[in-house]
Amino acid sequence: MSEYALELIDIQCTFRSKDDHSQRYTAVADTTLRVSAGEFVSVVGPTGCGKSTLLNVGAGLLAPSAGSVKVFGQPLQGINTRAGYxxxxxxxxxxxxxxxxxxxxxxxxxxxxxxxxxxxxxxxxxxxxxxxxxxxxxxxxxxxxxxxxxxxxxxxxPDIILMDEPFSALDIQTRQLMENEVLDLWAAKRKAVLFITHDLDEAIAMSDRVVVLSAGPATRPIGEFVIDLPRPRDVAEVRTQPRFVELHAQIWGVLRDEVLKGYAQQLQKAA
Incomplete structure (x- = not known):
């Protein structure tokens, strides 16, 4: 059996414009992302960079324009029945x-x-x-x-859990309770988790590894960080640890420019 629960290999996702089918938009390009069995991986990136697109590819809800998806070493065909979303x-x-x-x-x-x-x-x-x-x-x-x-x-x-910003609408206290609850339940069975979030603090507090995506179009991974904070973790308490602060500074150093690019693109679209 493959050591990887989920593999997205050289993924590209290109969409046609609703108004003009001759125009195409590449949301994701040249993206390879692997999640080991029992690993908790978070993906962060600017708004609209294609994070949810990658999750939909992993779930089998969206077929990539190019590239392949493997689930425990086997090519994915159709819906990923080993994943919960x-x-x-x-x-x-x-x-x-x-x-x-x-x-x-x-x-x-x-x-x-x-x-x-x-x-x-x-x-x-x-x-x-x-x-x-x-x-x-x-x-x-x-x-x-x-x-x-x-x-x-x-x-x-499920053997794989896919989570798309599941707690973003909650107040901070309820959010932290839910984050700890997920970590407790994950620790009991150690499923593979691919977690999408805008919140860098949340990503670091919960994950074994954080992957940073570039601003779109044609988003791709531009950084990968191993989170070597000891477990079990309390998501509120872990934020006070010096290593957490150090990791946050390292990841934000890569993410900051992409967030600014994404923000500029959003303003351009709104103009």
Whole structure:
């Protein structure tokens, strides 16, 4: 079996303009990214640089224009069934109770309803929502909905977890609680995680490795940093460690110019 859970190899993603099909936009170019089994990797980069595009390629939701994807050494064809995807935007079904939302993936896989609901309740307990299974999404706070979405992904016991800025909409206290919760659950089973975030502090606090992407178009990796902070970590406490501050300065030194380029591009588009 390959040591890598997920490999994106020489990926290029080019899109045609909606208004003029003769015009093309290359979002991602010459990008190779590997995540080992049990490794927590974060990807940071400017707004609109193609981070989510790479995640969609890894999930099998988007076929790259060039390059290849491997899952545990095997070429990916179609949807990545060994991956669970936690989206940035809410993916809970509003007409289903929390427990039904968590159970739905298990039922799609053929698990009997009673067994699926039992496992769903167990996962709600594990993410701190025991007793809230009968609530509908609109009856839950933002943090509770994120916990439900996390339980929905983890209940499927995926070998790879893909996370697209899952906590960006939360207040800082709830966000740190969720970050620690993810780290605790990840430490228990050591799944491969590919985590997309705009927040450099979050990336360093949670990860084994941080990959920096250039500003678009044709984004590509321009830096890679091993995060050698000891585990287990508390995401609030680890920020006070001298090594954290040192790593932050190193990574920000690479990321800063790309963020400024991305910001200038956004202003140009708005003009």
């Amino acid at each position: 936690m989206f940035q935007t809410e993916a809970l079904m509003p007409w289903r109770r929390a427990v039904d939302n968590v159970a739905v993936g298990l039922q799609y896989r053929g698990m009997p309803k009673a067994q699926a609901l039992e496992q769903a309740n167990q996962w709600l307990q594990r993410v701190g929502l025991g007793g809230f299974g009968d609530r509908y999404p609109h009856q839950l706070s933002g943090g509770m909905r994120k916990r439900t979405a996390l339980a929905q992904v983890l209940a499927l016991d």
